[in-house]
Amino acid sequence: MxxxxxxxxxxxxxxxxxxxxxxxxxxxxxxxxxxxxxxxxxxxxxxxxxxKVKSMAREVDARTSTTKPARPSGFAKDPGVVQPQKQHESSGWLRSGASLFKGLVSPARETxxxxxxxxxxxxxxxxxxxxxxxxxxxxxxxxxxxxxxxxxxALQDADSRNAMKLQNLKEWHKADCEEIEQNARKDLHRQKTSYERTLASQKDKHEKLLQHCEREAAKQTCRGYEEKFRAQEMTIGKLQSATFKTVESSQWASLDTSKLLEQLTSIQKGVRRWSKEHASLTVDQVADPEGFTSFVRALAGKGCVPDPQRLHERLLLNKSQRDPGRIAAMVLSAAVMHDIFFNVIGHSFFAFQGQPEENLLPHNLGVPLRTLLSRIATYDIAGAEALRCQLLRLLDPITKEATSHEAQFAKQVAASSRSRAVCLLAVNIIDAYLGLLTQEQRQKAYDGLCAIIEEAAELAWALGTRKASIHVRTWAGLQHSDQGVIPFRASSEIFEAHIMHNNMLDDDPNALDGRDIVLVCSPAIFAYGNAEGEDYDKAKVLKKAIAWMG
Structure with a gap:
């Protein structure tokens, strides 16, 4: 238990x-x-x-040990000799021992x-x-x-208490933050007031001291203030220079690239329409090398034809060009676009076409100015471009600044000079490429071409008054800038395919990759530098060159 x-x-x-x-x-x-x-x-x-089991086992073992029989005494003398007279006793003992053994092996039923x-x-x-x-x-x-x-x-109650404590802490901290913010504002206001008073006091002291120094001729003290004054003047001068530079940048900022491309594309489309309308060269004339000589010479002279003979062969082999007037329109538009872009867009002083006795920009100054600027650019390109744009700005002042009669007259002279340059270029193009025309045909061609060139002239003058330098490049210049790579690539940054190749490129944009460029139909236009007169070693493509592969 x-x-x-x-x-x-x-x-x-x-x-x-x-x-x-x-x-x-x-x-x-x-x-x-x-x-x-x-x-x-x-x-x-x-x-x-x-x-319980162990106690029962101990009881059985104890009972067995108490009932074990003693050894008979008849075997004490000689174990090898059996006494006859004791044989009966021995057998009786065995029977009694067997019965006792049976009793031990099979306990009594009552037990x-x-x-x-x-x-x-x-x-x-x-x-x-x-x-x-x-x-x-x-x-x-x-x-x-x-x-x-x-x-x-208990845990829920603890969570509730902790949440209440957290909310109380948030409100307490919020109130503290608001109080701190209010105190900080008050301190800032007090400090500001104190600084203003101190500044006013110091200003008064300095003014009185300066007056005293001037009256008493305290040269040493005055010299120190003069040095400080000069330092302040230099600082103010730098600030004014930066301000004027910012104002100049806002007035003469670089033209938006997307708008420039839109205007250049408009000029290009106008030339194509004009060429389709006034081209007079037939397929038979193109097939005749003698009849094609004038165009070949003109295109080769402008550097837009790598190989005139190959151009002639490709024009004759191209079935899409067999329609009357289509070859002439493409070749004529290529020649006219090169004339307009080179002589107007790429020539800052294109408007210098007047005679000495006329109220126009004189012709005899245009070439010398261009030569002078080219010489200055060899050692100071930023200075040369600044001189160029400043000269054009002065020749055609901003309208809101042209308040005097002389300034208005200068603007009129610049506009008239641009008109004279437009007229002369239109006449030269018609005489060079269209041949004999009736008076009506000539007037119609002249009016249409003047409108296109006038649009280019306004754009060229606007570009000339900016510090960025405009460069027009055709075959030779593009070949140099493209590291001598002549084959066309759809991924090129300076070439794009002519619209006549659109059918082929619609199916595969890279269908013309690797083919030689036969004709540069329109030159590429680059801009070097920015509105601040910096980075003239970096170029930006304003318009890609248009290539025709035959």
Missing amino acids: NTDEDSDTSRDEVQDSPMRDAPDTKGDISERLRGVQLDSDRTSIEAVANG VEASEERYEMQLAQLKSKIEDLERKSRVKSELLTKQESANEK
Whole structure:
């Protein structure tokens, strides 16, 4: 029975110890307590059963040792000789020993029944203890469940309290931040007021000191203030220079690249329309090398034909060019576009076409000015470009600044000079490429071409008044800038295919890659530098050259 009490005591200690060392997690508390409880119950039951079995075994062993028979005395003398007179006694002893052995091996029925009754009583006691342990286990499980619920509620209450504390802290900190911000604003206001007063006081002191120094001829003190004054003048001069530079940049800022491309494309389309309308060279004339000589010479002289003979062969082999006037329109537009872009867009002083006795920009100054600027650019390109744009700005002042009669007259002279240059270029193009025309045909061609060239002239003058330098390049210049690469590439940054190749390129954009360029139908236009007169070593493509591959 001490074993049962010890097991109950140890079980209670095992069950109580997890409650003292319970973890914080509610699920771990319940699982570990149930595991410890079941293990302790199982251990106590096994201990009771083992104790009962061991006690029964000890009782059987004790009973067996008390009933063991003593050795007969008849065998004490000579084990090898059997006395006749004792043979009967020996056999009787054997029978009695056998019966005794049978009694030991097969206990009496009363003993067995008594043992069974005792075992049944012990089993009933064990079952009763098991039921009692199960009841205690259920009670403790209910206690654990209640404790778990209480712990969960306590955790929820703690969370609620922590949330309330957090909210209170937020409100408290918010109020503190607002108070700090208000105090900071007040401090800043006080400091600002103090600084303003100090500054005013210092200003008054310096003014009084300066007056005193001037009156008393304190040269040393005056010299120091003069040095400070000069330093301030230098600072103000730098600020004014930067301000004027900003103003200049806003008035003479670089033209928008997209708008420039739009204007250049408009001029290009106008030349194509004009060429289709006024081209007079037939297919038969193209087939005749003599009839094609004037165009070949003109195109070769402008540097837009790498090989005149190959151009002539490709024109005759191309079936799409067999329509009357189509060859002439393409070749004529190429020649006219080169004349306009080179003589107007790429020539800053194109408007210098007047005679000495006329109120126009004089022709005899255009070439010398261009030569002079080219010489200056060899050692100071920024200075040369600044001189060029400043000269054109002065020749055609801004409208809001041209308030005097002389300034208005200068603007009129510049506009008239541009018109004279447009007229002269239109006449030269018609005489060079269109041949004999009736008076009506000539006037119509002249009017249409003048409108195109006038648009180019306005754009060229606007570009000339900016510090960025405009360069027009055809075959030779493009070949040099493209590192000698002659074959066409769809990915080229300076070449694009002629619109006559669109049908082929619609199916495969790279269909013409690797083919030689036969004719540069329109030159490329580049801009070097920016509106501030810097980065003249960097180029930007304003318009790609148009290439025809035959």
